[in-house]
Amino acid sequence: MDLVTVTGLSKRYGGIVALSDAEFTARAGEVHALLGENGAGKSTFIQILSGAVSHDDGTILIDGKNFRPANPDDARARGIAAVFQELSLIPDLTVEENIWFRHEPMTAIRTVDRAAMRRQTLELLARYAFPPLRPDQELRRLTLAERQIVEIAKGLAKAPRILILDEATSALPAREAGWLLKLTRQLAGEGKLVIFISHRMAEVRAIADRLTIFRNGRTVAAHEANAVSDGEIVAQMIGRNLDRLYPERVPSATDRVALKVDNIASGSRLQGVSFAMREGEVLGVGGLQGHGQRELFQALFGTAKASGRIELWGKPTVIGNPRAALIGRDGIALVPEDRRGQGLLLTKSVRENLTLAVIKRFSDRGFLNSRKEAALVKEMVDFLRIKAETPDQLAGTLSGGNQQKVIFGKMLLTEARVLLLYDPTRGVDVGTKGEIFQLMRDLAAKGYAILFHSSDMPELVHVADRVLVMRNGRIAATLDGERITEENILGAAMLEVEAA
Amino acid sequence: MNTFLARNRLILLAYAGMVVLLLVTAMFSPGFLSASNLRSTVVLAAFVGIVALGQTLVIIVGGIDLSIPWVLNSAAIVMALLCGSQDTPLVWVVPLVLAGGAAIGFVNGAGVAWFGVPPIIMTLATNVILQGLILVLTGGSPAPSVPDLIKFLSVGRIGPLPVIAFIWLALALIATLLLSKAAFGRHLYALGTSATVAEFSGVPTARTTIVTYVISGLTAALAGMLLTGYSGQAYLGMGDAYLFTSIAAVAIGGASILGGSGHYLGTVAGALVLTILTGLLPALNLSNGALLIVYGAVILITVSIGSEIFAGIGSRLRGKGGSLDG
Numbered sequence: 128m129d130l131v132t133v134t135g136l137s138k139r140y141g142g143i144v145a146l147s148d149a150e151f152t153a154r155a156g157e158v159h160a161l162l163g164e165n166g167a168g169k170s171t172f173i174q175i176l177s178g179a180v181s182h183d184d185g186t187i188l189i190d191g192k193n194f195r196p197a198n199p200d201d202a203r204a205r206g207i208a209a210v211f212q213e214l215s216l217i218p219d220l221t222v223e224e225n226i227w228f229r230h231e232p233m234t235a236i237r238t239v240d241r242a243a244m245r246r247q248t249l250e251l252l253a254r255y256a257f258p259p260l261r262p263d264q265e266l267r268r269l270t271l272a273e274r275q276i277v278e279i280a281k282g283l284a285k286a287p288r289i290l291i292l293d294e295a296t297s298a299l300p301a302r303e304a305g306w307l308l309k310l311t312r313q314l315a316g317e318g319k320l321v322i323f324i325s326h327r328m329a330e331v332r333a334i335a336d337r338l339t340i341f342r343n344g345r346t347v348a349a350h351e352a353n354a355v356s357d358g359e360i361v362a363q364m365i366g367r368n369l370d371r372l373y374p375e376r377v378p379s380a381t382d383r384v385a386l387k388v389d390n391i392a393s394g395s396r397l398q399g400v401s402f403a404m405r406e407g408e409v410l411g412v413g414g415l416q417g418h419g420q421r422e423l424f425q426a427l428f429g430t431a432k433a434s435g436r437i438e439l440w441g442k443p444t445v446i447g448n449p450r451a452a453l454i455g456r457d458g459i460a461l462v463p464e465d466r467r468g469q470g471l472l473l474t475k476s477v478r479e480n481l482t483l484a485v486i487k488r489f490s491d492r493g494f495l496n497s498r499k500e501a502a503l504v505k506e507m508v509d510f511l512r513i514k515a516e517t518p519d520q521l522a523g524t525l526s527g528g529n530q531q532k533v534i535f536g537k538m539l540l541t542e543a544r545v546l547l548l549y550d551p552t553r554g555v556d557v558g559t560k561g562e563i564f565q566l567m568r569d570l571a572a573k574g575y576a577i578l579f580h581s582s583d584m585p586e587l588v589h590v591a592d593r594v595l596v597m598r599n600g601r602i603a604a605t606l607d608g609e610r611i612t613e614e615n616i617l618g619a620a621m622l623e624v625e626a627a
Numbered sequence: 628m629n630t631f632l633a634r635n636r637l638i639l640l641a642y643a644g645m646v647v648l649l650l651v652t653a654m655f656s657p658g659f660l661s662a663s664n665l666r667s668t669v670v671l672a673a674f675v676g677i678v679a680l681g682q683t684l685v686i687i688v689g690g691i692d693l694s695i696p697w698v699l700n701s702a703a704i705v706m707a708l709l710c711g712s713q714d715t716p717l718v719w720v721v722p723l724v725l726a727g728g729a730a731i732g733f734v735n736g737a738g739v740a741w742f743g744v745p746p747i748i749m750t751l752a753t754n755v756i757l758q759g760l761i762l763v764l765t766g767g768s769p770a771p772s773v774p775d776l777i778k779f780l781s782v783g784r785i786g787p788l789p790v791i792a793f794i795w796l797a798l799a800l801i802a803t804l805l806l807s808k809a810a811f812g813r814h815l816y817a818l819g820t821s822a823t824v825a826e827f828s829g830v831p832t833a834r835t836t837i838v839t840y841v842i843s844g845l846t847a848a849l850a851g852m853l854l855t856g857y858s859g860q861a862y863l864g865m866g867d868a869y870l871f872t873s874i875a876a877v878a879i880g881g882a883s884i885l886g887g888s889g890h891y892l893g894t895v896a897g898a899l900v901l902t903i904l905t906g907l908l909p910a911l912n913l914s915n916g917a918l919l920i921v922y923g924a925v926i927l928i929t930v931s932i933g934s935e936i937f938a939g940i941g942s943r944l945r946g947k948g949g950s951l952d953g
Contacts, residue, residue, distance in 0.1 A: 428827075430826070430827070448826070449826055449827055449828070449829050450829045450830075450831060452829070453828075453829035461827065463827055468821075468823060468824075469823050469824060469827045470824065470827065471824060472817055472820045472821055472824050472887075474820055474887065474888070475816065475817070475820060475887075479813065479816070479817075482813075483813065483817055483824075483825075483828040483830070484828040484829045486810040486813050486814075487810070490810055493809060493810070494804075494808050494809065495807075495808050495809065495810065495813070537828065541829075
């Protein structure tokens with residue numbers, strides 16, 4: 128019998144239909160992938176299932192019994208746990224305090240039983256072969272990836288029958304992502320249902336038994352995973368054939384050096400890196416996460432203290448802060464890692480976000496010229512095809528892909544021709560991903576130089592002209608042409624001694 | 628302008644509240660709407676409004692200025708001691724006092740921006756240090772006389788209107804230009820919304836923060852000098868009431884105390900609301916103590932209704948964002 132049966136599920140927010148007549152069935156003991164572009168209704172669906180929001184119409188049956196959770200505790204009582212993209216952890220508590228938050232083991236006199244908590248934590252971590260975590264470490268000291276792992280532990284601590292993973296691998300480096308994929312199979316083997324959301328086809332392929340595809344708030348198809356091709360899945364997700372996710376790679380690099388980096392080092396993670404990036408080049412930065420890629424980008428944009436020399440278009444440049452980087456045509460612009468925390472003012476308009484870095488471009492003698500500003504905004508909205516009702520729509524209400532486009536627009540308006548893109552497609556739907564890759568190639572053809580880090584290896588393989596592989600804060604290998612393959616990137620990233 | 632109003636419903640609400648309060652007050656004390664009473668209400672509101680100008684900017688940028696009482700006291704005392712009842716020394720005393728206010732603002736801003744001291748601690752500390760300095764300098768005695776020009780500026784009239792209303796209007800115009808029409812305003816809102824995003828967008832975060840506190844020092848010093856004209860003397864403690872009222876005026880005016888939103892036009896309404904309220908309460912025949920309790924409670928309720936509405940908008944936004952995030 129099906130463990131979960133959903134029929135006619137609908138949800139609207141004001142005039143916006145988030146979910147309309149959605150169908151879903153899943154069995155115990157399977158990994159069930161949920162696919163769809165951003166805005167397809169996946170998030171709303173799992174928010175309803177986990178009790179975070181309530182639905183307007185439709186029925187949910189769990190074990191054949193009606194289920195209508197009023198809050199997350201109701202869902203928990205029926206054995207549903209969800210691990211969301213937006214982390215729910217408290218920075219000042221330790222790992223174990225977070226895992227058991229609000230469900231701490233208690234002593235007879237209703238104080239927290241810390242010994243039992245430690246024991247249960249270690250049991251949990253061991254049972255599912257978690258990557259190393261110290262139970263007594265404060266959360267604020269952990270990296271984003273480690274926090275994501277704690278979030279997963281918190282979900283499992285509820286001993287759920289149904290575990291929902293919402294893009295849980297997108298914040299994880301390759302090795303940990305691999306662990307999580309294995310974990311989903313282990314859970315399915317224990318007879319649990321894992322509902323798995325990911326934008327990465329390879330992961331879905333590796334673990335899913337069945338998959339359900341959403342588009343525009345409706346269920347468009349459900350398949351046995353081995354009975355459908357990648358092309359069919361993508362076509363059903365976007366409602367048309369996406370000819371190719373990756374644009375044709377037409378080399379456009381000239382001999383002119385745009386960015387020359389000489390022995391740049393920062394903290395313990397970045398140990399001395401030198402390279403030259405040419406005009407018209409897309410230069411990939413790969414390697415396992417935590418090997419200095421983040422620090423390299425921070426050092427180049429002036430958000431971390433660093434030693435070493437930087438030359439921009441042949442001129443030695445000191446970049447002590449982003450202001451020194453964002454100096455117009457000869458500067459450096461960054462699309463940062465954390466879209467919501469570093470990139471966007473969520474409670475401000477698309478217009479204010481787009482023009483924040485270029486206020487001088489529409490000022491007349493110190494006064495803002497709103498006509499000039501509107502022209503700049505229109506230029507970017509049209510160029511990047513940003514889908515916003517009006518430029519005054521709040522940035523936080525846009526879909527993830529459109530939010531990312533606003534950040535691109537903000538940086539393109541600075542006219543800087545050296546672009547740093549740190550994982551620009553993370554959490555972005557497949558349609559927008561394709562647009563971003565096309566944009567990167569178009570900009571390169573216009574003479575931009577693009578330093579591009581991605582946590583998704585196929586992106587480096589298909590988009591970059593050359594790839595720097597980082598290991599232990601240094602460049603372990605530089606790959607170009609035919610040598611850019613996933614095997615070579617992983618090999619250079621993981622092997623301590625490189626084959627000669 | 629349409630979008631400005633749509634975005635700033637809380638400001639409209641503040642003005643609507645002000646009108647309602649005015650009518651209620653007129654019911655309880657019929658003389659309230661007389662020309663002379665309205666005039667004195669505007670004068671009193673102007674002092675609050677001028678002090679709250681700096682506070683508005685500081686709160687938008689995500690900080691708070693607790694040094695206002697003693698910047699105000701110091702400005703009043705120093706001006707009165709140096710001038711006595713003479714007008715001529717004002718030529719150099721006014722710039723000197725304003726420079727002093729700006730200097731204290733600079734210290735506050737530098738502490739917050741360069742050394743990462745939390746605004747509450749930083750401004751509280753300068754407030755106390757200033758208090759000590761003035762006590763050492765003056766021995767605590769009041770300055771009994773003030774220049775006539777100052778009196779004219781604070782309680783004089785041009786036609787039917789008080790002079791200070793024109794000063795306030797000019798300042799409101801400058802503040803509105805700064806917030807709505809200058810790069811500084813954009814920087815201010817961005818910085819108050821997210822310091823990290825502002826930094827990543829090339830906003831001059833330290834400079835913006837420091838300038839904001841400098842403006843707050845300036846407006847507090849200006850208000851201190853003008854206030855001596857109203858009371859006819861300068862004494863220690865005359866600025867005490869303006870800490871709470873300056874923050875309350877900003878909050879009633881619709882700004883989020885967490886920064887990133889608000890406008891001086893709202894604060895103007897807030898200053899008027901608070902002043903009308905102080906006029907209404909005595910009409911209810913309450914004792915002084917009861918008066919203060921009611922006053923505080925009304926402000927608390929007004930502000931929390933405002934922030935309730937604000938929180939509502941925020942959660943709707945998050946809900947909507949969640950649905951579209953997909």
